[in-house]
Amino acid sequence: MPNYSAPVKEMQFLLHEVLKINKTGIPGYGDLDMGFTGAVLDEAAKVATEVLAPLNPVGDREGCRLENGIVRTPTGFKAAFDSLRKGGWMSLDTPPEFGGQGLPCLMYTVVNEMFVSANMAFNMYQGLTHGATSTLLAHGTEAQKATYVPKMVSADWTGTMNLTEPHCGTDLGLMRTRAKPQADGSYRITGQKIFISAGDHDMAENIVHLVLAKAPGGGEGTRGISLFIVPKVLVNADGSLGARNAVSVGKVEAKMGIHGNATCVMNYDGATGWLLGDLHKGMKAMFTMMNEARLAVALQGYSVAEAAYQNAVAYAKDRLQGRDVMGPQNPTGPADPLIVHPDIRRNLMEQKSFVEGARALIFWGATLLDRARHGDEAADGLISLLIPVMKGFMTDKGFEMAVQAQQVFGGHGYIEEQGMSQFARDARIAMIYEGANGVQALDLVGRKLAADGGKPVMAFFEMVKAECKAHDADPRMAGLVEPLKAASKALQQAAMFFMAEGIKSPNAALAGSYDFMHMMGHVCLGLMWVRIAKAAHAGLDGGSGDRAFLEAKIATARFYMARQLPACAMHLARIESGAETVMALPAEAF
Amino acid sequence: MPNYSAPVKEMQFLLHEVLKINKTGIPGYGDLDMGFTGAVLDEAAKVATEVLAPLNPVGDREGCRLENGIVRTPTGFKAAFDSLRKGGWMSLDTPPEFGGQGLPCLMYTVVNEMFVSANMAFNMYQGLTHGATSTLLAHGTEAQKATYVPKMVSADWTGTMNLTEPHCGTDLGLMRTRAKPQADGSYRITGQKIFISAGDHDMAENIVHLVLAKAPGGGEGTRGISLFIVPKVLVNADGSLGARNAVSVGKVEAKMGIHGNATCVMNYDGATGWLLGDLHKGMKAMFTMMNEARLAVALQGYSVAEAAYQNAVAYAKDRLQGRDVMGPQNPTGPADPLIVHPDIRRNLMEQKSFVEGARALIFWGATLLDRARHGDEAADGLISLLIPVMKGFMTDKGFEMAVQAQQVFGGHGYIEEQGMSQFARDARIAMIYEGANGVQALDLVGRKLAADGGKPVMAFFEMVKAECKAHDADPRMAGLVEPLKAASKALQQAAMFFMAEGIKSPNAALAGSYDFMHMMGHVCLGLMWVRIAKAAHAGLDGGSGDRAFLEAKIATARFYMARQLPACAMHLARIESGAETVMALPAEAF
Numbered sequence A, B: 001m002p003n004y005s006a007p008v009k010e011m012q013f014l015l016h017e018v019l020k021i022n023k024t025g026i027p028g029y030g031d032l033d034m035g036f037t038g039a040v041l042d043e044a045a046k047v048a049t050e051v052l053a054p055l056n057p058v059g060d061r062e063g064c065r066l067e068n069g070i071v072r073t074p075t076g077f078k079a080a081f082d083s084l085r086k087g088g089w090m091s092l093d094t095p096p097e098f099g100g101q102g103l104p105c106l107m108y109t110v111v112n113e114m115f116v117s118a119n120m121a122f123n124m125y126q127g128l129t130h131g132a133t134s135t136l137l138a139h140g141t142e143a144q145k146a147t148y149v150p151k152m153v154s155a156d157w158t159g160t161m162n163l164t165e166p167h168c169g170t171d172l173g174l175m176r177t178r179a180k181p182q183a184d185g186s187y188r189i190t191g192q193k194i195f196i197s198a199g200d201h202d203m204a205e206n207i208v209h210l211v212l213a214k215a216p217g218g219g220e221g222t223r224g225i226s227l228f229i230v231p232k233v234l235v236n237a238d239g240s241l242g243a244r245n246a247v248s249v250g251k252v253e254a255k256m257g258i259h260g261n262a263t264c265v266m267n268y269d270g271a272t273g274w275l276l277g278d279l280h281k282g283m284k285a286m287f288t289m290m291n292e293a294r295l296a297v298a299l300q301g302y303s304v305a306e307a308a309y310q311n312a313v314a315y316a317k318d319r320l321q322g323r324d325v326m327g328p329q330n331p332t333g334p335a336d337p338l339i340v341h342p343d344i345r346r347n348l349m350e351q352k353s354f355v356e357g358a359r360a361l362i363f364w365g366a367t368l369l370d371r372a373r374h375g376d377e378a379a380d381g382l383i384s385l386l387i388p389v390m391k392g393f394m395t396d397k398g399f400e401m402a403v404q405a406q407q408v409f410g411g412h413g414y415i416e417e418q419g420m421s422q423f424a425r426d427a428r429i430a431m432i433y434e435g436a437n438g439v440q441a442l443d444l445v446g447r448k449l450a451a452d453g454g455k456p457v458m459a460f461f462e463m464v465k466a467e468c469k470a471h472d473a474d475p476r477m478a479g480l481v482e483p484l485k486a487a488s489k490a491l492q493q494a495a496m497f498f499m500a501e502g503i504k505s506p507n508a509a510l511a512g513s514y515d516f517m518h519m520m521g522h523v524c525l526g527l528m529w530v531r532i533a534k535a536a537h538a539g540l541d542g543g544s545g546d547r548a549f550l551e552a553k554i555a556t557a558r559f560y561m562a563r564q565l566p567a568c569a570m571h572l573a574r575i576e577s578g579a580e581t582v583m584a585l586p587a588e589a590f
Helices: A008-018 A034-062 A077-087 A105-139 A142-153 A282-288 A290-318 A342-373 A377-408 A410-414 A420-429 A437-448 A451-470 A475-504 A506-510 A513-541 A547-564 A567-576 B008-018 B034-062 B077-087 B105-139 B142-153 B282-288 B290-318 B342-373 B377-408 B410-414 B420-430 B437-448 B451-470 B475-504 B506-510 B513-541 B547-564 B567-576
Strands: A065-067 A070-072 A157-162 A178-181 A187-197 A206-214 A225-231 A233-235 A241-244 A247-252 A263-275 B065-067 B070-072 B157-162 B178-181 B187-197 B206-214 B225-231 B233-235 B241-244 B247-252 B263-276
Touching: A008 A034, A008 A105, A008 A342, A008 A513, A008 A547, A034 A077, A034 A105, A034 A420, A065 A247, A070 A247, A077 A105, A105 A142, A105 A157, A105 A206, A105 A225, A105 A282, A105 A290, A105 A342, A142 A157, A142 A206, A142 A225, A157 A187, A178 A263, A187 A206, A187 A225, A206 A233, A206 A263, A206 A282, A225 A233, A225 A282, A282 A290, A290 A342, A290 A377, A290 A420, A342 A377, A342 A513, A342 A547, A342 B437, A342 B506, A342 B513, A377 A410, A377 A420, A377 A437, A377 A451, A377 A513, A410 A420, A420 B420, A437 A451, A437 A506, A437 A513, A437 B342, A451 A475, A451 A513, A475 A506, A475 A513, A475 A547, A475 A567, A506 B342, A513 A547, A513 A567, A513 B342, A567 B567, B008 B034, B008 B105, B008 B342, B008 B513, B008 B547, B034 B077, B034 B105, B034 B420, B065 B247, B070 B247, B077 B105, B105 B142, B105 B157, B105 B206, B105 B225, B105 B263, B105 B282, B105 B290, B105 B342, B105 B420, B142 B157, B142 B206, B142 B225, B157 B187, B187 B206, B187 B225, B206 B263, B206 B282, B225 B233, B225 B282, B282 B290, B290 B342, B290 B377, B290 B420, B342 B377, B342 B513, B342 B547, B377 B410, B377 B420, B377 B437, B377 B451, B377 B513, B410 B420, B437 B451, B437 B506, B437 B513, B451 B475, B451 B513, B475 B506, B475 B513, B475 B547, B475 B567, B513 B547, B513 B567
Parallel strands: A157 A206, A178 A206, B157 B206, B178 B206
Antiparallel strands: A065 A070, A178 A187, A187 A263, A206 A225, A225 A263, A233 A241, A247 A263, B065 B070, B178 B187, B187 B263, B206 B225, B225 B263, B233 B241, B247 B263
């Protein structure tokens, strides 16, 4: 069975030495000193390692079953959910007036990493509830908030998001689910939704479904879509539970991974629903939640990779196979541990440099979300630009790295009981849901680059430039700054290519969108590694902290620059080859 | 359920227009004219599509079960195996004197592609038998061959290869299984072997296990290893079956994929075995079979990707989602098919250009194996050099492409009943078994580059150069030849770097071995695409064949050069960064 230990030290280093969070001036951050965050993280670590991680293989093995219309979660899930509920772990960043703890999004994010690493499928029950709660808080009436939010903050009720239908996912304009207005102001919702994560389960007394549907008079396509609150059990005026609503589970899907989470076909047969937000503005309501939701999926990408990496390292140190070509490292043993071999090192360094860089990017992203919540428009523009990069790049890489971690185990990695297969299978979904990664690339190149007259992307380039310039005089940083400069320059060149060619044909930009997303991901991680190395040098200069830890950060930064940033030139060459070879074949030739 | 249709036209084009097999002068190839190969392929296609493909999801869903010491295969496997047996499909290239059909390895390879695409897990039962038969033919005494080979050629008995033990896979010197000589010349074999594919099943009356074990007097490490024949049921002097041997199945592993194949823990408890080949030369006997076995695994890489690609194309043409940014392509429908979108095209073109290039490489590789079998030393050197590239690069890419095919399906790709998950899960094993891909890279850089004084690698570079030079005067080929030249030059530069730096430290070469393997894979596929394009141009010039088909070949070649070969410069940059950043961290820092 795989092990997981929470990287509290890594997290504290990022929060306090790299991001220096309690000196940022972001509202609510002043209290987040080393002692406070340490206490939260230590407690969360206990939950993650003692409660959630042991259930991860159980959830994978047992999966969820539909029995007489009710979904049964795997053994132990209900007790674990109770324990999270009691600890208040699902309400870290919701407002105190609804029973939450009112911490910044950043703290929720940091804790979330641990929970996802420990048990991604389980954590989705609370993650979906968190997203639905945020949507209710942003768009609900006072009465709606009072009815639903406290129960969701306490996790007595959970939540879901219902977008996809059998024939449409990305293209929601094709939606068929209908909402029929009733005399009492409610709606009758009729239609089928699929791929509904945490769609049903036996861990809460009610489930609040947020459902996109077409109400009359909205016109064609996505313009006609509204968002509705459709509780599994109707709520009486006094807040008590009433009759069952006309919503049922058609099926629990058998999936490649995240077996512990119930992915449901939901049938709405004239179910009673209430409009959430403005009529025919359902897409807009969903979109406001998208940054948060996509950040959470990006986080899944590297968090599962972190768990896989930990196990790959343990195996590489333990498994004896072959000899170090430079001379035996374990001369009294029958062979040396795997970790002596250069190609195993390459593999582990790729994992390590990705996971640690990605963590920095997500934590920084969460600070941008917190700034944006407090009205910082520049932060809002920047995070909106970065979100598709984070979601697309980090989930692709997260899966790739989980596969690489599995590879360290050789044949043992392919055997289910080792748990490495589960990491790969679980990580795979993050590339697909919350907008498949090709859609993220389209969002980035087709929308975000040009958003607000290009201000956010220019600001990003300026930020990278400034970071590089700040270290021009520091010879210790030269090996880091030069590759980042080159990568950033290549990225700008790709953006210029899109601008120049995109005028002639949008396909020229779209055919390169996926490469651009990955290229920008590398530049983001390069930027993070410069910041991490800067903090490590500062720590070493100040004589504070753990020297070996700080030196490892600098060495890992150098690895990322030397071994990962060269991908940028490849992506640029692919982009600059244009759309012609991509689009040359007629569809019949495939 | 996924569909599979056998690419007979693609295969015929490669065999007759690209490779021109019956004009090569390779012994046995003279009879392989268009009509003959077409007849074989059409018959094989029927078996693949009608018998094997429908059982692929069945095998995945049901898996194999150990019941009272006997492994039960999935529903329908036994009948399908009978049907292959009756058709003589498992003996295509074994010698007629043992009941085989005496065709070249090439024909076995081409048919094998179809069978793997249709049902990889099922096909492994015959694949392992084929490998064991080859080993017996190469190293058995006349009596051994007479006893075992005809029964294996007829597939009444199947075969296995037993190498791995719980504590060792790659490093077989650590092996603990022992062989104790008996007075009658036989041995008693005692030990545990794991990951034994097709280790037991209910489809044949006997199973011939080839087992590596240590016999007394051989010294330490791999030198003490010998190879033994250990039948599941002992064979009487008259060829009839006698008593059960002391070999049993300890467990059937639950794996990520290839569920239809029984991966067994095999326990040998003083089982009776007979030496195969020379005493203490067991590793050498295994190695002679390695080129064939690794070519077969390389084939699995692209063959599963082919099946996944076919389904991705069908889905991309069928699924309506969004609109072509250049204007509606399906104006009367609610949306355009996925295939209009440039990023879907990019994805499909990556799959197509890989699968078709890989097929050409494997078919060509099989002709080299056939040449080598007939004593051509240059061909033997070349195929030995190329085998780790084929195995490592093509299985990595095969998995990556199966994952990309799955991605085309969005959320539907993650649902098991669609079958796309199975392709990805099945393809994953090919990166691991028959030498994990890191071991292939080590074999390539640590052994094959320097083999025979570097003759094979120099011959390879000369071959690429000559191919480029042959088209210097043809302006239509310029867009193909220049990128290949550049890629080949980069590959040579990497080899020079290894030579120069490797003298100072072997780690400098080993840290770049994986990148080198991929780089060389791209150069090989680039070479294939030049050859394919040349044949396509010849066909167009001659006015023969299907113009659309031939033009698609040229367009796909151009895509590969523009969009895939740029990876070579990235790999070179990574290689030239040396071992320093890879090896900088002490093991404790991970």
